[in-house]
Amino acid sequence: MKNSSKLLIRLMIFGSAVVFFALLISACQAEPPAPPKINLEEISLEKRGYPQRGLIELVPDDLSAPTLPENPTQADLGEEPYYQICLACHGNWGQGLTDEWRETGFGEDMNCWQSKCHASNHPPQGFIFPREVPPVLGKGAMSGISSADQLHQVIIETMPWWFPGSLSDEEAINLTAYIMRARGELPEGIVLTEDNMAAFPLHSPAGEIVDDEPGGIILIAGLSVAMLAYVWTIRFPDKREES
């Protein structure tokens, strides 16, 4: 076999391997999606520090109702139940039941625990407000929960506070997706299901899901070309060497 063609084949095999591993490495370098940009001028003094703590505005301060995009994703669908059910306690920045949120959310009625509101003598259709509600966003939030699966379990078993277990499965999954997306932990394009939820961790930024098809096709193409080149050199060996 001609030395140059031998070298060519080796280069090709080596080259496809390099390309493949380069793809692998580049895939691992994918950066997590950047959190939405906040114009600090437009937000209240109390909230200036929120972005640094990893909180983002889920619902604007005027508390306008969310609108669904044309083709809503799971996370988009989770916005509605959050607004209707979770917002009151967990806040429009996912900050929890802070003084600041009670002021934004309830204005004059911000003293939730006064007699006959959300205190123990609440009206029949009402409920007691918890004194402390943990944040769902920001540093240290939900530290006891490690996966989408667990978050879903917590939501479906313990939420809402005043009527645990009343959420439908779908609502709970949509809410899980909504919270995880807000936290930057839901890889783009992923649809959470009962089966795959365990795979998505909290507290680590979501990498991009890598489609293995392009890399696989490059691999197939590389191998095919190398094989054809190899067969070619066997079929047409170099005459000089034989003599």
Next chain:
Amino acid sequence: MKPKRPNFFLHLHPPKIPKREGSFFYTFGLGGISLFLLLVLGVTGTLEVFYYIPSGAEANRSLQVITYLIPYGNLIRGLHYWAGQLLVGTTILHMLRVVLTGSYKAPRRFNWLLGLILLVSVLFFNFTGYGLRWDVGISWALLVGTNLLKTIPLIGDGLYRFLVGGSALGDATIVRFYGWHIYGLVLVVLIFGAWHIFRVRRDGGISARQEDAPKPTISRIALNEKENIAMFVVSILLVVLALVFPPSLDGPADFSNIPEDAVAPWFFMWVQQLLENGDALLMGVGLPLIVLLYLIAIPYLLDRSRSGVGDWFNREGRIAQIVIFVIILGMVTLTIMKWIG
């Protein structure tokens, strides 16, 4: 020009191979392809070990991570899965070729036994590999497969505890399956595989017709070229299969709630069909053991002749050929019955 020094891979081959038996349509390259598939399994398996966590709570989850999150994890898992599937096929077909060409006859009788050990190891490899998925889809086969051991008189319970690591499937089971899959069975296959290949050379190279006249031969370089092409073809096939038919993965196994329509992995379906039609000990343990005994008996009892080696469907090996056909036909029929039923 300086003289060519054979490299390591050439050294593994005898300098000359009989032309007829060295051709693709004699061996179909099945032994060599099996070896290559084992190498692929070793490499892809090592990569999977980086992410797989062998514990009840984490096993299925870590596989989900490999499948959905790790870049190219699904491709690597697909390659591992398909190499394992193809390996079952190539080893069985290799055995069939050996029987049909009378290649098991003395002096290759012992190597036939080594081959059977490798075949059984490959099946165990597949079973433990499926078990490591620890998902709903495999829970039936895991439960039934391990419970079969309990039906064996005297040693059954001990054997069960040895394999499962307790009185029921659990964390310890995964660790044991993992241990066997990535270490124990690898050792068995390494040792017996190397021995098997060594014995091929030791027993006079590839089985060939005994003829007085000198036979045409090919050089090992020519053989090596064929092997390289076979490796290319198999590699491409594996990537295509892994991309087009990725292996399935369900949610974590729940042994208190096994789906009623559960189907065993394909190579286990014939046993499942047998189990549905009779006693667990007889059908699940007895019959497979009898099949194995028949296979062991081929060179020692069923065909002790030394002639007919290298001839397809040689007259002396009729009984052995009928036995292997009946076995394979039986397995295929039972598998199809299960598949359709």
